[in-house]
Amino acid sequence: MRQQEWNKGMYVNGEWVTLAARVAVQNPATLEIIGSVPDASAKEARQAVDAAQAAFPSWSKTTAYERAALLERWHQTIAARLDEIAYVMTLEQGKPLAEARGEVQYANSYIKWYAEEAKRIYGETIPASAASKRILVQKQPVGVVAAVTPWNFPAAMIARKIAPALAAGCTTVTKPAEQTPLTALLLAECAHEAGIPPGVINIVTTSQAAEVVDVWMDDARVKKLTFTGSTPVGKLLMRKAADTVKKISLELGGLAPFIVAEDANLDAAVKGLVQSKFRNAGQTCICANRIYVHEAVKEPFLQKLTEAVSALRVGQGTEDDVEIGPLIDERAVQKVQQQIDDAVGKGATLHGSPVLAGATGYFMKPVVLSDVTDEMVCMQEETFGPIAPVSTFSDDEEVIRRANATPYGLAAYVFTQSLARAFTFSESLEYGIVGVNDGAPSVAQAPFGGMKESGLGREGSHHGIEEYLEVKYISLQLV
Ligand code: NAD
Numbered sequence: 001m002r003q004q005e006w007n008k009g010m011y012v013n014g015e016w017v018t019l020a021a022r023v024a025v026q027n028p029a030t031l032e033i034i035g036s037v038p039d040a041s042a043k044e045a046r047q048a049v050d051a052a053q054a055a056f057p058s059w060s061k062t063t064a065y066e067r068a069a070l071l072e073r074w075h076q077t078i079a080a081r082l083d084e085i086a087y088v089m090t091l092e093q094g095k096p097l098a099e100a101r102g103e104v105q106y107a108n109s110y111i112k113w114y115a116e117e118a119k120r121i122y123g124e125t126i127p128a129s130a131a132s133k134r135i136l137v138q139k140q141p142v143g144v145v146a147a148v149t150p151w152n153f154p155a156a157m158i159a160r161k162i163a164p165a166l167a168a169g170c171t172t173v174t175k176p177a178e179q180t181p182l183t184a185l186l187l188a189e190c191a192h193e194a195g196i197p198p199g200v201i202n203i204v205t206t207s208q209a210a211e212v213v214d215v216w217m218d219d220a221r222v223k224k225l226t227f228t229g230s231t232p233v234g235k236l237l238m239r240k241a242a243d244t245v246k247k248i249s250l251e252l253g254g255l256a257p258f259i260v261a262e263d264a265n266l267d268a269a270v271k272g273l274v275q276s277k278f279r280n281a282g283q284t285c286i287c288a289n290r291i292y293v294h295e296a297v298k299e300p301f302l303q304k305l306t307e308a309v310s311a312l313r314v315g316q317g318t319e320d321d322v323e324i325g326p327l328i329d330e331r332a333v334q335k336v337q338q339q340i341d342d343a344v345g346k347g348a349t350l351h352g353s354p355v356l357a358g359a360t361g362y363f364m365k366p367v368v369l370s371d372v373t374d375e376m377v378c379m380q381e382e383t384f385g386p387i388a389p390v391s392t393f394s395d396d397e398e399v400i401r402r403a404n405a406t407p408y409g410l411a412a413y414v415f416t417q418s419l420a421r422a423f424t425f426s427e428s429l430e431y432g433i434v435g436v437n438d439g440a441p442s443v444a445q446a447p448f449g450g451m452k453e454s455g456l457g458r459e460g461s462h463h464g465i466e467e468y469l470e471v472k473y474i475s476l477q478l479v
Pocket of ligand 1: 157176178213251254286454
């Protein structure tokens with residue numbers, strides 16, 4: 001596949017729209033420009049809502065079985081192009097090919113799940129207080145949905161939003177992250193090929209995120225915003241949603257604690273930590289950010305962890321056996337380096353070196369920090385990079401208190417072989433997702449989402465489709 005071929009139009013009203021203004025797409029591993037997409041402005045943002053609004057009456061009236069069949073076909077067209085989508089994702093985002101393939105399959109599992117879930121949008125009948133009355137409750141699609149997604153999971157974040165929205169009978173306008181628009185457009189090509197009608201999915205590419213998204217926030221025809229990204233931008237959009245009282249779902253930042261109890265299986269804990277911490281080079285919202293190890297097992301745990309981390313192979317995601325690709329950009333590299341410098345300056349011990357000799361792209365080698373304290377920046381702010389800061393604790397209550405002492409509440413992990421501890425920890429941790437002896441808890445049939453400033457609402461599972469449904473109560477008088 002020739003890299004220069006990735007010059008694409010954006011997808012509005014079932015058509016591929018080209019514009020003179022273009023946004024270049026860069027490969028973070030080589031710094032080469034691999035393609036470009038249209039640089040949309042407010043005008044195209046409005047046209048996308050026009051298309052979604054025009055498509056809504058007929059799409060919302062299709063039967064659940066018709067929508068399920070189209071989603072199932074979309075699932076199949078993506079599966080047929082899995083290798084191509086994964087390859088493009090690796091080029092624009094950097095993650096190793098094996099991870100990119102895994103992400104496309106994971107994204108597709110949401111499309112499959114919601115194809116099935118469309119058929120299970122049940123209403124209710126409620127006993128009335130008068131013999132002549134009946135109370136019915138129906139679920140109806142909310143209307144046009146705006147979706148705004150980040151670069152770290154270019155396929156999954158889109159599928160997790162568009163699949164339940166379509167299953168519910170909503171139409172959509174989506175703005176993918178400017179760094180990773182190509183994967184989004186490939187998913188739209190698959191949807192087009194599957195026969196999803198014009199206007200039901202619209203993908204607007206731009207470098208002017210605020211200009212495009214503000215049009216959607218101001219437009220009363222857009223009934224719902226579903227956003228995944230940083231907490232500051234999520235708060236900004238939450239405020240903007242107030243003017244038209246839009247429904248909102250927010251999947252925001254995390255600062256996951258990873259607790260290794262004194263009775264943990266240390267091999268399982270190290271395996272779970274490497275899986276949680278270093279997938280996508282540490283650029284995941286649920287990745288372990290603060291590691292708390294019981295002081296009784298600190299030494300053997302650190303030894304096993306540093307061995308496992310030094311064995312991780314860093315390189316271009318398209319190369320065989322690479323486990324850690326580049327970070328997304330220079331700013332990300334600087335942020336991670338600053339966290340390392342801050343920790344070392346305050347007394348932490350650095351195991352390994354983050355410098356990858358001779359690298360052109362935004363590479364950082366994974367490292368471990370020990371003797372870390374809660375005041376260090378890496379324990380206070382989301383890292384989004386391949387460093388594993390390890391602190392110790394001596395008492396379960398103490399570590400639960402420290403783990404909860406943050407505005408974030410997305411994912412937490414605990415490794416223990418005691419059932420009682422597993423329940424005490426998982427019930428006391430103020431997090432939407434708790435992995436007990438599990439470093440990879442996210443699946444389509446489970447509700448994914450955060451508490452506190454990590455967000456509102458859930459994606460995945462039967463809870464995920466409710467985010468796109470209105471509840472209507474019909475009071476019926478028998479006359
Ligand atoms: P970001 O908030 O900078 O960007 C996310 C999206 O918002 C992008 O499409 C961007 O173009 C857009 N955006 C940025 N500024 C905007 C503005 N002023 N108005 C409207 N749109 C705007 O986040 P990011 O750096 O792309 O992604 C990383 C963040 O996403 C991390 O904090 C991570 O934890 C979070 N994340 C959360 C989840 C989750 O499910 N909770 C999943 C993945 C990523």
